[in-house]
Amino acid sequence: MTLCRNRFRHALRCVALTCCLATPVAASAEDILVHDARGRDVTIGHPTRIVSVGGAVTEILYALGVEDRIVAVDTTSLYPPKAMADKPNVGYMRQLSAEGVLGLNPQLVLAIAGAGPKETIEVIDAAKVPLIMVPETFSEDGMLEKIRLVARVAGVESRGECLANAVSGDLTWLRNLRAKVKAPPRVMFVMSFLDGRAMVAGQKTAANEIIKLAGGVNVADSFDGYKIMNDEAIVAAKPDHVLSMERGKDQVKADAVFASPAFALTPAAQTKSFVAMDGLYLLGFGPRTAAAARDLAAKLDPALAAEAVNFKPASLTVNCRQ
16 A cells, blocks of 8 residues: 555656656647547647657557657567567556656657556556557558557658558558468457467457458457467367467477367367467567468468468558658
């Protein structure tokens, strides 16, 4: 309780400090109005001190060439690697501390929807620091809207249109690749695996959508979100492939999965088909998502590999920084 009181008092001091440091800015013709994921209309000027929270948000800001205006990132901002190397870190996106964020005297906090916790968001709001939550929609349109919103907030809309057009072209190519899929591979995404229990991605998740973009079918279709799946349901789902994230020492291992009595009875175990990919690349739904879906499609369906390897996503080469 004492620790909580101390942290609360610290947060209040940060609010007071931020209020003193902040320079009142009158509304001007250059101000822009942004409708964010919280359903709020937020007015901002031209922020030059941005705290970026969310891997896709940081990736887009760098792709737009405004990284010099970022004063800190969160731990999910793993791409480009220099973001983590060069910028102060405010911690995990769902466990932000108000003092950590406000202590940087930001002019804007630009965060992906779901950032928190609620108490920190309330303190930032109380400090009158503009906070824009970027909608997180796991879809083709959602990706393009995310890019355009971040570009609008940064005041570089033409650069945003450049990047969105590149991503849109990549997605069109990907649709043509999917049209060549003859038998959609059945895929189960395993988030974690502990004591023989698998945490699996259901519908309305980034994993579900990337599987679809790659031409596959998510066999966990009876629930939304991430849930523990029982052995009987795993066997009945009959996945051809198990998909997971690369996450260092916490990574799900193929040997552990296929040693499970339930997974041992699946078609995936017979071929030892286990695919692990970088988490932000696979599930970030940022500019590189079409490339990630291409890579996944080639792993799931070898018949697509030859054509997939010839695809050079524009999002990886286009220069929208000027």
